[in-house]
Amino acid sequence: MSTKQPDNFGFGEDETMLRDSARKFFTDNCGADKLHALVAGDFNPHRESECNWDRDLWRQVVELGWTAACIPERAAGIGMPRVAAVALAEEAGRVAFPSPLLATFMASFVLEACHTAAADQMLEAIAMGKPVTLAIADIAGSPEEVETDVRVGADGCLSGSVCLVQDARKCDALVVSAGSETGTGLYLVDLGAEGVEIVPDHIIDLTRDQASIRFDGAAAIEVGAPGSAKAVVEAALPAILCVLSADMVGAGEWLLQTTVEYARTRIQFDRPIGFFQAVKHPLVNVMIEIDDARSLTYNAACAADVGADHALRLARMAKSRASDMAVFSASRAVQFHGGIGFTWECYVHLFFKRQMHSQTLLGDGRHHRHLLAEELISSAA
Amino acid sequence: MAQAQHTDTAEQNEFRAYCREWLENNHPGWPDVPLPQGALELSDPAALEWLQGWQKSAFEAGLIGCDYPSEVGGGGRENCQLIANEEMLAARTPYLPNLIGLGMAAPTVFFHARDSVKQDLLPKLFSGEEIWCQGFSEPGAGSDLANQQTFARRDGDNWVINGHKVWTTLAHFASWMILLCRTDKEDKYNGLSYFVVPIKEALGKGVTVRPLIKLTGETGFNEVLFDDLIVPDEYRLDEVGAGWKVAMTTLSHERGAGPMVTPASGGMSTKEESGVSTGSPASLIALAKTQARGGKTAADDPLLRDEIVKLIIRRQAFRQNERRARVSALTDHPMRIPLQNKLVSSELNQDVAQLAYQIQGAASSLSVADERAPDGGQWQLAYMNSFGITIAAGTNEVQRNILGERVLGLPKSK
Known part of the structure; x- marks a missing residue:
């Protein structure tokens, strides 16, 4: 298989159609007003941990085939390239969609890289709509070491705990890395099983849920070859970083367009505030950063699709630029909305909080630049 | 597939x-x-x-x-x-x-x-x-x-x-x-x-x-x-x-x-062997490895490493934007990326040359006439000349007006 990338990043007719239908679906069903009503009912900063989402929309997403899109044909999926998942993640980010979509994409990339019968069986279930999440990060959020505090007992059951599990309460199952005598492997756990306790985090992002999960003799199936967690996760990591970056690109574009619309209509000093270069020029800078992150994300996803060796390097570039852009787009949106942007009733904070959450997940910009420097600077002769 | x-x-x-x-x-x-x-x-x-x-x-x-x-x-x-x-x-x-x-x-x-x-x-x-x-x-x-x-x-x-x-x-x-x-x-x-x-x-x-x-x-x-x-x-x-x-x-x-x-x-x-590709962030790496700093080299300084990698990422993004601009299905507005071209490339070149000053430290005070100047003093010259491009063809401030008005639809500044 050639590792040369197609000029169009692999966005053929099918991928473009899928993207356009997703945009229409979200436009029809997921306005920011509905999102606010769904997730922002309780403004108390000490509120109980929440998990607000629309299960009926998820059922429709499954019917539209989004969970099957990038599952390989060997596991009864459609077998589209990873750029299709990236396109869907971007559209989901554009409406800050509360759902297990991103988590399920990430888990499926890991399962696909396992190449075992058990993993393929779970991929079939995902294609049919089973939401699955992933636990590979350490407490700092780094996905590199795949070391968790979970141990596999002599009976094959899991004990210990994992943190930073995304959308855990929306999912039915979990792929988790756990240590055993044969090294660190990958295991599949039913989140409703005995000995599994979901301990929700209290998070700022209203559009996701996050939890630690405690295992106390929980039954598990090993889905990867023994000791293969690190290699499998490394193979899946480019696509994982890409869907997260794409979510930030989509959310960034919503923040940009919403702020531009406000700047066109909000009158001060007898003029729309977008007339003033102190507002206009930073908005252009936001646009430039979004475009950078978007192109880098497509490039990295396409590299992963053609099996290029340096796909992970390109994905770290995408995640780094997207994370920095996420912070910038979020801060400028609040700032340029002025007083109204500082309120709970303005929808901007929903996207602001999602961006600030996404940028740290699986390593922030600086984390990935540090690893890129190790690769590009230290190894350069 | x-x-x-x-x-x-x-x-x-x-x-x-x-x-x-x-x-x-x-x-x-x-x-x-x-x-x-x-x-x-x-x-x-x-x-x-x-x-x-x-x-x-x-x-x-x-x-x-x-x-x-x-x-x-x-x-x-x-x-x-x-x-x-x-x-x-x-x-x-x-x-x-x-x-x-x-x-x-x-x-x-x-x-x-x-x-x-x-x-x-x-x-x-x-x-x-x-x-x-x-x-x-x-x-x-x-x-x-x-x-x-x-x-x-x-x-x-x-x-x-x-x-x-x-x-x-x-x-x-x-x-x-x-x-x-x-x-x-x-x-x-x-x-x-x-x-x-x-x-x-x-x-x-x-x-x-x-x-x-x-x-x-x-x-x-x-x-x-x-x-x-x-x-x-x-x-x-x-x-x-x-x-x-x-x-x-x-x-x-x-x-x-x-x-x-x-x-x-x-x-x-x-000639390649004696020259500096001042537009290239990657050539900053070679420079950094030759510049002593605190018993190590500038290439070991974590802050400079971060800045170098940022520029490498921006250079890659510029190339990928040019590629995406040729795929109409992946551009929301046909002029959105083309109109960024001069603005983004000129600022990237300027930032690369400016970082070369930081990498050289005090040696960046040396001009092209000093034979001890790293890389022949070409980075300093490139930095000074970079302003020609951020100013020419409509200053980058004018470029931001054009992008804000023609692509984002913000009110005209004039």
């Missing part, structure tokens, strides 16, 4: 192979005279002459003007200039001296001049035999370009031109100038007209060219004074009063956002 493969056409494939083979056998090597970092700083006639020789041979081989029709001296090909550029870049050939002509005058003349003028002027422009310059900026018309005061008065079949142009790159070598000037004092935008003007033959007879010295101490640009210069009406482009529209063709190409791809050679001013 089904996916559409967008690859080169048969014509492009065949042309790429041809270019590669030709360049293998015909790389001009390097001259005995020193070359400045780019054509914008050309002041030595011997350097110009050597570069003209290179441009002529590349033109005669069909690597320049590929996408223009053969009637005007072009190659009559389709989407092949990009291929030639990629191959010349890969072959690290020297830059092309007639860059104002190729980048701005050629597409403007091609889209707006009468046929006889195109056929007469474009072949010698492509070959580099005739150098071109651009008469746009004036002392009172910089960012506010439409505030032109140079005036062309109609006199039968001729026009009589009086006025003062500034920052005119290569005017001291130029045979021709593309000239934007006023023909109606009552109407700011619709009172402008556009001409091609033979300035070399009128030197001392209506045209005076005086060098201006850049902040680097180099020259390369000039002021040009017109004193009753007579130009035949044949050299007017488009209608009287349509100058602003014609100027937009020039500016869109100058900013990398026009329909014609500008011929571009490797852009190297020196």
Whole structure:
């Protein structure tokens, strides 16, 4: 298989159609007003941990085939390239969609890289709509070491705990890395099983849920070859970083367009505030950063699709630029909305909080630049 | 896994192979005279002459003007200039001296001049035999370009031109100038007209060219004074009063956002082994490894490492944006990326050169004249010269206005 990338990043007719239908679906069903009503009912900063989402929309997403899109044909999926998942993640980010979509994409990339019968069986279930999440990060959020505090007992059951599990309460199952005598492997756990306790985090992002999960003799199936967690996760990591970056690109574009619309209509000093270069020029800078992150994300996803060796390097570039852009787009949106942007009733904070959450997940910009420097600077002769 | 493969056409494939083979056998090597970092700083006639020789041979081989029709001296090909550029870049050939002509005058003349003028002027422009310059900026018309005061008065079949142009790159070598000037004092935008003007033959007879010295101490640009210069009406482009529209063709190409791809050679001013590729963040790594810092090297400083990688990422993003701009399904607004081209590339180059100052520390105080200067002091020179590009072709502040207004739809600043 050639590792040369197609000029169009692999966005053929099918991928473009899928993207356009997703945009229409979200436009029809997921306005920011509905999102606010769904997730922002309780403004108390000490509120109980929440998990607000629309299960009926998820059922429709499954019917539209989004969970099957990038599952390989060997596991009864459609077998589209990873750029299709990236396109869907971007559209989901554009409406800050509360759902297990991103988590399920990430888990499926890991399962696909396992190449075992058990993993393929779970991929079939995902294609049919089973939401699955992933636990590979350490407490700092780094996905590199795949070391968790979970141990596999002599009976094959899991004990210990994992943190930073995304959308855990929306999912039915979990792929988790756990240590055993044969090294660190990958295991599949039913989140409703005995000995599994979901301990929700209290998070700022209203559009996701996050939890630690405690295992106390929980039954598990090993889905990867023994000791293969690190290699499998490394193979899946480019696509994982890409869907997260794409979510930030989509959310960034919503923040940009919403702020531009406000700047066109909000009158001060007898003029729309977008007339003033102190507002206009930073908005252009936001646009430039979004475009950078978007192109880098497509490039990295396409590299992963053609099996290029340096796909992970390109994905770290995408995640780094997207994370920095996420912070910038979020801060400028609040700032340029002025007083109204500082309120709970303005929808901007929903996207602001999602961006600030996404940028740290699986390593922030600086984390990935540090690893890129190790690769590009230290190894350069 | 089904996916559409967008690859080169048969014509492009065949042309790429041809270019590669030709360049293998015909790389001009390097001259005995020193070359400045780019054509914008050309002041030595011997350097110009050597570069003209290179441009002529590349033109005669069909690597320049590929996408223009053969009637005007072009190659009559389709989407092949990009291929030639990629191959010349890969072959690290020297830059092309007639860059104002190729980048701005050629597409403007091609889209707006009468046929006889195109056929007469474009072949010698492509070959580099005739150098071109651009008469746009004036002392009172910089960012506010439409505030032109140079005036062309109609006199039968001729026009009589009086006025003062500034920052005119290569005017001291130029045979021709593309000239934007006023023909109606009552109407700011619709009172402008556009001409091609033979300035070399009128030197001392209506045209005076005086060098201006850049902040680097180099020259390369000039002021040009017109004193009753007579130009035949044949050299007017488009209608009287349509100058602003014609100027937009020039500016869109100058900013990398026009329909014609500008011929571009490797852009190297020196041999690879002794030179600095000041546009390249990767070459910052080599510099950093040679600069001592706190018992280690600058390449071990975590803050500098972070900054270097940031620039490498931005360079990669720039390339990928250019790639995405060619896929219409992946661009929300057709001009969104093209209009960023000049702004983003010039700031990236400036930031790369500025970081080289930080990497060198106090050694960045050394000029090109000091033999102990790292990389021959070329980074410092590149940093100073980088402002030429962040200012030219509409300052980057004007570029941000254009992007904010035309792409984002924000209210106009004027």
